[in-house]
Structures are given as structure tokens and as C-alpha cells.
Amino acid sequence: MARSTRDGAPARGVTMLAVQVEKHLGEFALDVAFTSESRATALFGPSGAGKTSLINMIAGLLRPDRGRVEIDGEVLFDSAAQTDVPAWRRRIGYVFQEGRLFPHFTVRHNLEYGRWVGGHKSDPAAFKHVVELLDIGHLLDRRPGKLSGGERQRIAVGRALLMQPRLLLLDEPLASLDSARKRDILPYLERLRDEARVPMIYVSHNATEVKLIASRVVWLDDGKVTATGGVERLDAAQVDMLA
Amino acid sequence: MALSLRVAAISTVVALPFGIIIAMLLARGSFWGKSLLDAVVHLPLVLPPVVTGYLLLISLGRKAPLGAFLADHFGIVFSFRWTGAALACGVMAFPLLVRAIRLSIEAIDRKLEDAAATLGANRGWTFMTVTLPLALPGIIAGMMLAFARALGEFGATITFVSNIPGETQTISAAIYSLIQVPGGDADALKLVFISVVICFAALLSSEWLARRATARLHGA
Structure with a gap:
């Protein structure tokens, strides 16, 4: 088992997620390698740095030109071995920037969707736990069209959690909200990190959010990793730079 | 009259799954011959209906190889039967x-x-669970359009399966026959009135159904 990933990170058992991918998207070239072992890692960088493309490749929604994606020792993508596990079999939860709730289902059916298509038995305890964690009990019979932006994002988080993912990807989940709504939701995300026991990759260009949520940061700029380190390295200068 | 409704309804329902598959291929697929498929599907819309009917006759008539094969092996006969009228209507409404x-x-x-x-x-x-329910308003609208088109089909039907009362005489063919007979105008007018009412009802109900489906999608 003393295998190591290409960028020299520790082998299975310690490594949660190991990513090394290359992708050309028109003029833009992405070439990124990082590992994440902590409970909450942030991908931090300005718009256009390639953050969303990168997590789409982790989720299996975008195919890298070359590289390898590995989670808990299981290879999800390996261009050399021609491995490419389809998105629907990766068990990676994804909270999209715009929520992407199913408009034709009620909130309850949105939350239950992952369990339903996965053919799992209903788990009232897990359902209740997530509903209480995110405080969405009063919304269950509504349709997404009637929800506020903040409510929608909480449902999107709940929906991703209830498919029992081994990793949760959050792509700027607060970007579409005004600052008052952001302050409402941040505590839920902190609770999520502390109580849900699912490791998170948190994508953001907002230093305040990242400081609150993440413990480790991977800096991305122009398709490259420029630095990695603890969240304490986020300083005021960078906040101004990216604001 | 009842025959017309049956022919139009059956042709619409039978065409539906094929319509969804072809629509999906054209909307999402990228394959060699896609524009050809698109053209073939739309052909009945631009060809003279008589030509479509004649093409059906020479390909699916009793004496044609394909028609004979279907009749001998599956007992499916189209020529001069109401099933043929349904097929002609379905082909015409398909685009x-x-x-x-x-x-x-x-x-x-x-x-x-x-x-x-x-x-x-x-x-x-x-x-x-996602694509089909979200496409529902379009599916309803398409079915109603196809139904109304099938109800009004004349040229292809009469060419393919003739105008046999009780078997292949649809409402349009019946109106045509009545107008040809002296003193048939009153009966023809009755049928005209009925067909206007049916088509109007079909359009209104499709509008209503589609609006309801859309409202459901947007969370009413």
C-alpha cells in the first residue's frame, strides 16, 4: 500500500483526494496538481482561474485531457489506464453556484432524489438530521420556484448531503446571494463542516468565507496552483487584490 | 366521424415514442447523417401529400415487398384498411x-x-426523471398539433388507402365525397362544423395543458 501519487503526497489511508489534471479549454490551459487531506480545503483564486473547471473534473462532469483523480485510494480517472468512472457512480456531492434544484419536484423530492435514483431504502433519521441541520423543515412541500436564494442553496446542500457522498464539492455556494443572505448561510456551512463528517472542497474567491470555512487553502491563478498552505496565510493584501 | 377520431388518436399515440426518440437524437445527438435524418423527418411537411401517399402505397401496399412481408409474417396490412389511414396520418403529422x-x-x-x-x-x-418531465409542455403541444393535423389529413390518406366508407373514409374524405354529390351540402356543412369544433377544442386544451405543465415547472 505504500504507493504514492505523482506529486509525492502520502499514499492511501492518509490521502483523501489526490488530483493531477491537465485540460485545454480554448485558449485557457489548466494544469493543476494538489492533494487534500483536511476536512475542509478551499480552492481560492480570482474568477477565471479555473476553479469550477477543476471541480467539474473531480465530479466527472468534465473530462481532463490527461491526469489522474483519486479518492481514498480509488482511482476515478486515470488517462494512462483509460479509467473514467462516470459522474453518477462517483458518489461525490456537488453544490452548484446556482443551486440547480429540479423545478418540477417539491423540496422534499429534491432532497430525496439521490436516495431514490440510487435505489436505497428511505432513512428517516438521516433525513431528519439534514433537515434540522439546515433548518429547512418548513420548506419541504414547496417548489423551488417559490424559494429565496438562500433557501435554495440550503436545499442544494441538503440534497447533496442526503446522497451520502464521500466528498462534498461546493462551488461558490454564496456567490449568487447578497451580503445579508451570506451572513445567514455561513453558520449553516460551519455546522455542516463540524457535524456532517463529510470532507469538503470549498471553491471561492472570497477570503472572508474561506477563512471561516476552510482550514487549508490551495491558491489557483490562471490554471495553475500558485501556493498551498494553512488558512492563516490568507492576508489582507490578497483580500484587496481579489475584491 | 368516430373513425376519424380513432385514426387521429391512434396515429398520434403510436407516433409519440418514435417522435420522442427522433427529437432526442436531433436535439442532443451528433452523428453522421444527422441533417439527412432531419430532412427525412421534415419531408412530409413539404412534399405534396399525394406524393407521400403514393410513396406509402408503393412501399407498403400489398404487392410491395415490404408490405407483403409485413402481411405474411405479422398479419399487418395497411392498404385499404383504417390502419393504413392511421399510418398515413401519423407520417404526415410526424414532423x-x-x-x-x-x-x-x-x-x-x-x-x-x-x-x-x-x-x-x-x-x-x-x-x-429530468429531461422528459421538463419537456412535457412541448410534448403535449406536439401531440395536439399532430392530432389536429392527423384529423385534417386528406391527400396522403386518400392516395394510400382510398376513400372507403366505414373503413378508410375519414372526416375530410367524407366532406369531399358529400360535396361531390348533389344535395350533399347540408351534411357536408355538419361535418365541417364538427371538425372545426374538434380542432378548436384540441388547440385550446393543448394550450391549457401546456400552460399548466409550465406553471408546475415554475413552482406554482
Whole structure:
């Protein structure tokens, strides 16, 4: 088992997620390698740095030109071995920037969707736990069209959690909200990190959010990793730079 | 009259699954011969109906190889039967059906399908639970258009299966026959009135159904 990933990170058992991918998207070239072992890692960088493309490749929604994606020792993508596990079999939860709730289902059916298509038995305890964690009990019979932006994002988080993912990807989940709504939701995300026991990759260009949520940061700029380190390295200068 | 309704309804219902498959292929597929398929599907819309009917006759008539094969091996006979009238109507209505469904599939936000995939839905599940329900207003509209078109079909039907009272004489053919007979005007007018009412009802109900389906999608 003393295998190591290409960028020299520790082998299975310690490594949660190991990513090394290359992708050309028109003029833009992405070439990124990082590992994440902590409970909450942030991908931090300005718009256009390639953050969303990168997590789409982790989720299996975008195919890298070359590289390898590995989670808990299981290879999800390996261009050399021609491995490419389809998105629907990766068990990676994804909270999209715009929520992407199913408009034709009620909130309850949105939350239950992952369990339903996965053919799992209903788990009232897990359902209740997530509903209480995110405080969405009063919304269950509504349709997404009637929800506020903040409510929608909480449902999107709940929906991703209830498919029992081994990793949760959050792509700027607060970007579409005004600052008052952001302050409402941040505590839920902190609770999520502390109580849900699912490791998170948190994508953001907002230093305040990242400081609150993440413990480790991977800096991305122009398709490259420029630095990695603890969240304490986020300083005021960078906040101004990216604001 | 009842025959017309049956012919139009059956042709629409039988054409529906094929319409959805072809619409899906045209909206989402990228394959060699896609524009050819698109052209073939739309052909009945631009060809003179008599030509379509004649093509059906020479390909599916009793004496044609394909028609004989179907009759001998499956007992399916189209020529001079009401089934043939339904086939002719279905072929004529098919472009309208495909077009409406295709447009509604193209309007679906594919990001929702990506979301379904991350939640563990394979392509089949995604289609059944996301794509199809979101395309529903277009499917309803397409079915109603196809139904109304099938009800009014004349040229292809009369060429393919003739005008046999009780077997292949649809409402349009009956009106035509009545107008040819001295003193048939009154009966013809009755049928004209009925067909206007049916088509009007079909259009209104499709509008209503589609609006209801759309409202459901947007969370009413």
C-alpha cells in the first residue's frame, strides 16, 4: 500500500483526494496538481482561474485531457489506464453556484432524489438530521420556484448531503446571494463542516468565507496552483487584490 | 366521424415514442447523417401529400415487398384498411410532433442533467426523471398539433388507402365525397362544423395543458 501519487503526497489511508489534471479549454490551459487531506480545503483564486473547471473534473462532469483523480485510494480517472468512472457512480456531492434544484419536484423530492435514483431504502433519521441541520423543515412541500436564494442553496446542500457522498464539492455556494443572505448561510456551512463528517472542497474567491470555512487553502491563478498552505496565510493584501 | 377520431388518436399515440426518440437524437445527438435524418423527418411537411401517399402505397401496399412481408409474417396490412389511414396520418403529422418536442428538449437547461448525474442518476434515470418531465409542455403541444393535423389529413390518406366508407373514409374524405354529390351540402356543412369544433377544442386544451405543465415547472 505504500504507493504514492505523482506529486509525492502520502499514499492511501492518509490521502483523501489526490488530483493531477491537465485540460485545454480554448485558449485557457489548466494544469493543476494538489492533494487534500483536511476536512475542509478551499480552492481560492480570482474568477477565471479555473476553479469550477477543476471541480467539474473531480465530479466527472468534465473530462481532463490527461491526469489522474483519486479518492481514498480509488482511482476515478486515470488517462494512462483509460479509467473514467462516470459522474453518477462517483458518489461525490456537488453544490452548484446556482443551486440547480429540479423545478418540477417539491423540496422534499429534491432532497430525496439521490436516495431514490440510487435505489436505497428511505432513512428517516438521516433525513431528519439534514433537515434540522439546515433548518429547512418548513420548506419541504414547496417548489423551488417559490424559494429565496438562500433557501435554495440550503436545499442544494441538503440534497447533496442526503446522497451520502464521500466528498462534498461546493462551488461558490454564496456567490449568487447578497451580503445579508451570506451572513445567514455561513453558520449553516460551519455546522455542516463540524457535524456532517463529510470532507469538503470549498471553491471561492472570497477570503472572508474561506477563512471561516476552510482550514487549508490551495491558491489557483490562471490554471495553475500558485501556493498551498494553512488558512492563516490568507492576508489582507490578497483580500484587496481579489475584491 | 368516430373513425376519424380513432385514426387521429391512434396515429398520434403510436407516433409519440418514435417522435420522442427522433427529437432526442436531433436535439442532443451528433452523428453522421444527422441533417439527412432531419430532412427525412421534415419531408412530409413539404412534399405534396399525394406524393407521400403514393410513396406509402408503393412501399407498403400489398404487392410491395415490404408490405407483403409485413402481411405474411405479422398479419399487418395497411392498404385499404383504417390502419393504413392511421399510418398515413401519423407520417404526415410526424414532423410537427418531432419539431415541438425537439424545441422543448433544446430549451432544457442541461446543467440540471449534470446535477442529476452528480446525485447518482445514470443516463436512463436522468432522461426519465429530468429531461422528459421538463419537456412535457412541448410534448403535449406536439401531440395536439399532430392530432389536429392527423384529423385534417386528406391527400396522403386518400392516395394510400382510398376513400372507403366505414373503413378508410375519414372526416375530410367524407366532406369531399358529400360535396361531390348533389344535395350533399347540408351534411357536408355538419361535418365541417364538427371538425372545426374538434380542432378548436384540441388547440385550446393543448394550450391549457401546456400552460399548466409550465406553471408546475415554475413552482406554482
